Amino acid sequence: MKKIKLSKLAFLTAIAALFLSNGLSAQSVNDAYKKPKLVVGIVVDQMRYDYLPRFWNRYGDGGFKRMVAEGFNCKNNHFNYVPTYTGPGHASVYTGTTPAFHGIIANDWYDKTIDKSVYCAQDDNVNSVGTNSDAGKMSPNRMITTTVTDQLRLATQMRGKVIGIAIKDRGAILPAGHSANAAYWFHGKDEGAFISSTYYMDELPKWVTRFNKSDAAKQYKKEWNTLYDIETYTASGTDMNNFEGKFKGEKDAVFPHKLNKLWKENNEYDIIKATPFGNSLTTDFAIAAIEGEELGKDDETDFLAVSFSSTDYVGHQFGVNSVEIEDTYLRLDQDLERLFNKLDQEVGKGNYSVFLTADHAAVHVPAYLESVKIPGGYFSTSDFKVKLNEFLQEEYGAKGLVKNFSNFQIFLNYEKLEELDLDLAEVEEAIANEVVNYDGVFEVFTAQEMRKHDFTQPVPYLLQKGYNHKRSGDVMVVLEPGVISYSRTGSTHGSNFNYDTHAPLLFFGHGINHGETTERTEIPDIAPTISALLGIAFPNATTGNPISEVID
DSSP: OHHHHHHHHHHHHHHHHHHHHTTOOHHHHHTTTOOOSEEEEEEETTOOTTHHHHTGGGSOTTTHHHHHHHSEEETTEEOOSSOOOHHHHHHHHHHSSOHHHHOOOSSEEEETTTTEEEETTBOTTSOEESOSSGGGOBOSTTOOSOOHHHHHHHHTTTOSOEEEEESSHHHHHHHHOSSOSEEEEEETTTTOEEEEETTTOSSOOHHHHHHHHTTTTGGGOSEEOOSSOGGGOTTSOOSSOSSOOOOTTOSSSOSOEEHHHHTGGGTTTHHHHTSTHHHHHHHHHHHHHHHHTTTTOSSSOEEEEEEEOHHHHHHHHHOTTSHHHHHHHHHHHHHHHHHHHHHHHHTOTTSEEEEEEESOOOOOOHHHHHHTTOOOEEOOHHHHHHHHHHHHHHHHSOSOOEEEEETTEEEEOHHHHHHTTOOHHHHHHHHHHHHTTSTTEEEEEEHHHHHHOOOOSHHHHHHHHHOOTTTSOSEEEEEOTTEESSOSSSOOOOOSSHHHHBOOEEEEETTBOOEEEOSOEEGGGHHHHHHHHHTOOOOTTOOSOOOTTTBO
16 A cells, blocks of 8 residues: 555656656646636727827727737737628637638628628528617528637537627627627617627517616717817827718818717717717627626636727728827727726636737728829729620620629629530630729639639738638639729728738737737637637637747
8 A cells, every 4th residue: 555655656746847847837737728717809890900009109008008018919910811891800800710711701792692692690580689670680690610709608518608799790790609698789770779689589688678778878979079189189180181071960070070969860879880989888888798797707718709890980981090090099998998997897807818809900091192192092893894894795795794793703694604605714714804904903813713723922812711612703803002992081991901901919818928929920810829728629610820929
């Protein structure tokens, strides 16, 4: 018996010596898979990376600066596919892969199997919860892979809670995944309430009903003026310019924006979405969810997916160089601080992990670029379609060869091609050779090329990562840098160029190292990094890799 005890002691001593010789302690081994009580994923809609350094000196210490001071900053983080839109962005962050695999190829796309346009979160088989409108007929049914949130649910035998929250439905639904406890999004108009669908529940929880019945949304029916003296907003252009869109009823797109006077003309609660108050309302609701769902209160890791959508609405309307966008980010910084303080209070410092990124970035208003002699311009899709159809009529003596042109993809009419005995690959190539000569077009690629080649060059590589055989078109058109199909006011996004792909990526909290890197990281790396942190399986189609410098 003594010999056995001595053998055990010797074995344990040898193991301890092995740990110590490798720089490991028994405690560090025991903590190897110690998990946070809560993960908070934050996606800031349309956030360019340069909004961090550009407004840095004006941020407080508790929001963006806290994440950098206590966590890890990936300074060279990019989307590795096109198109850079909201739906694909949110799906890619949480699935760890690209549209080629997860299937969310755009916000809306032409579905060639049913010959009509579909929306990425649309689901006519479910009903609205919390509203009598159809705004709740949504689910993740068109996303065909799992998310990190799905994998957390599986790993915890469905005990870990997952909640998705955003102003936009797709910003709440896609991150929450297929097996979430709930996803909530904001329905404006004359209701001003957070709603859901029967995909998740039959009725809203009591805490959501209480929130909707309060003055939470109504309190933001007020004047939007700058937080500080407008003369101090030197990181932006002048407030009065020709490059910004106006709210209906406004004479000029300048501060202050009097929401109470513009209320009716701008669909009542909908106007809140296009102001920083939409982000504040999202924060209010996220805090209510932390309390109402008791997130991070037990031994199973929970996940709160929050998307701040109003930054996108403001960017689209006013542009990336506007005083409005600067003020929106200064206010978002304060909302982040509020959220982190609540997490400290409810979950505890060191007990939760956070990441923050974007679903895409945005381009400078091309009209502004032109005014300062930088290349940029506008592309007319209506003129493009007329010109293309004229070419096809002349080349093949037939009409109706194109069924749809959307998201800069041309969908051909296969029945018509067969009727005329035309070879699909040859027609694709002919269109590509024609269209590449049009003004504003940079490059053109065919579906045949996407399927037959393994590209490494930047433009076709990014297209290929976004190309889904069953859902994408037959010819893909790439516009020149700085050229967009949009109004002459406000900013947009969607391209393969750095102004649309370079997005922030910050981590902080439990299990996160302090540091920074300028090595390239990519959006699909986020989900496997969080999966590795939690010690769970990666989403099932993951193509990204864990960022080893980020986690302990």
